[in-house]
Amino acid sequence: MYENSRKQFERAKLSIPGGVNSPVRAFKSVGGTPIFIKSAEGAYLFDEDGNKYIDYINSWGPMIMGHAYQPVTDAVHEQMKGSFSFGTPTSLETEMAELIKEMVPNIDLIRMVNSGTEACMSALRVARGYTGNNKFIKFDGCYHGHADAFLVNAGSGVATLEIQHVPGVTSAVAQDTLTAAYNNIEEVQELIAANKNEIAAIIIEPVGGNMGCIPPAPGFLQELRKVCDSENIVLIFDEVMTGFRLAAGGAQELYGVQADLVTFGKIIGGGLPVGAYGGRREIMECVAPAGKVYQAGTLSGNPLAMRAGYTLLNILNDGPDIYKELERTASSLQSRLQQAFSSAKFPVTINRVGSMMSIHFTNNQVNDYESAKSTDTEMFNKYFHHCLQNGIYLPPSAFESWFISTAITQKEIDKTVEVTKAFANLC
Numbered sequence: 001m002y003e004n005s006r007k008q009f010e011r012a013k014l015s016i017p018g019g020v021n022s023p024v025r026a027f028k029s030v031g032g033t034p035i036f037i038k039s040a041e042g043a044y045l046f047d048e049d050g051n052k053y054i055d056y057i058n059s060w061g062p063m064i065m066g067h068a069y070q071p072v073t074d075a076v077h078e079q080m081k082g083s084f085s086f087g088t089p090t091s092l093e094t095e096m097a098e099l100i101k102e103m104v105p106n107i108d109l110i111r112m113v114n115s116g117t118e119a120c121m122s123a124l125r126v127a128r129g130y131t132g133n134n135k136f137i138k139f140d141g142c143y144h145g146h147a148d149a150f151l152v153n154a155g156s157g158v159a160t161l162e163i164q165h166v167p168g169v170t171s172a173v174a175q176d177t178l179t180a181a182y183n184n185i186e187e188v189q190e191l192i193a194a195n196k197n198e199i200a201a202i203i204i205e206p207v208g209g210n211m212g213c214i215p216p217a218p219g220f221l222q223e224l225r226k227v228c229d230s231e232n233i234v235l236i237f238d239e240v241m242t243g244f245r246l247a248a249g250g251a252q253e254l255y256g257v258q259a260d261l262v263t264f265g266k267i268i269g270g271g272l273p274v275g276a277y278g279g280r281r282e283i284m285e286c287v288a289p290a291g292k293v294y295q296a297g298t299l300s301g302n303p304l305a306m307r308a309g310y311t312l313l314n315i316l317n318d319g320p321d322i323y324k325e326l327e328r329t330a331s332s333l334q335s336r337l338q339q340a341f342s343s344a345k346f347p348v349t350i351n352r353v354g355s356m357m358s359i360h361f362t363n364n365q366v367n368d369y370e371s372a373k374s375t376d377t378e379m380f381n382k383y384f385h386h387c388l389q390n391g392i393y394l395p396p397s398a399f400e401s402w403f404i405s406t407a408i409t410q411k412e413i414d415k416t417v418e419v420t421k422a423f424a425n426l427c
């Protein structure tokens, strides 16, 4: 069933570390051989062996309208005719910035970069430049890309591979990274009290997506806003996952809390490599050449990526019904899966916010990294492989969120439910 993928993986391992260009793709925790995908359309992935899968990762978020979405592919084709990198300003970059300002609350200025990692790394540098402080607070199990400062108690691949300490991250860098449990405002207050006037920023995924999907506790984001205001700390929302996915204005709109800086990735590039960071004018004016906080990029604002992202964002901006539709689909998937698992002898908790969701095999509430780690990950691995063999592609780790696209219909939900019922009766 996976013969060609196996061959491709063996070949890749000879030339690429671990055979993959990003660790979670490697199936290390779920076991088995990663599936090599050849193409994708709508709700489906097609692999090198001719197998077809319902896709619940959607490139880890960007393909919110499904794969090979025609308005975006047409726009990219059109743009290609006029060359696709100049290293000069283009009007498209300004149009993109204006559109984002219109969609997202509290963005006065925004800078384009090439990945979510770059966006978070740069936002932290700006917060440090603006406040003159070095330390910052992040939350256990949150992932903000692979820049050194963030690789402390990180989620995503770091959690999946159970890496406690990342070699290469010096203690000099790590000592400025303070960590608190997600959803625990007391721990944040204690860290602030112990590091008075030394903290530049608090960075958070407003909905955790890198330890599975973890919603913020009611009032938690509001409490963070209050504490940042009273202590002159820059509040950074990492909306690389949640931006343009949970609402046109992201988690800021959904929860009615405004951050000082916001980072984006994934959907903002429509499937091409883009990131961005932006926020309050006073802070963003520190960025070079307006200010002295240096940050640059040869391919930043790349016309192909801008065209793809601009086309997709415009469609999301014009269609509030898209978010209603995603909510309907995801809520139907959640409740029907809950039902499908009802005959199982093992416990299941399904967390969901909009079109981000995850299944944890536990009786307990999963609301932080500790509770996510204490779930039955072996059961997740079994479920993952059962789904894969039956044509459903889930994230290959219990510590990742599912991303649902508008291409998922009742037909795909029916199949997912049927496969899940069989699993519940099997185990």
Ligand code: PLP
Pocket (backbone or CB within 6 Å): 060, 115, 116, 117, 118, 120, 143, 144, 145, 146, 156, 205, 209, 210, 238, 239, 240, 241, 265, 266, 275
């Ligand atoms: N921030 C969050 C919340 C993410 O989920 C990710 C990646 O998954 C990143 C930052 C890093 O983005 P990238 O992989 O584009 O560097």
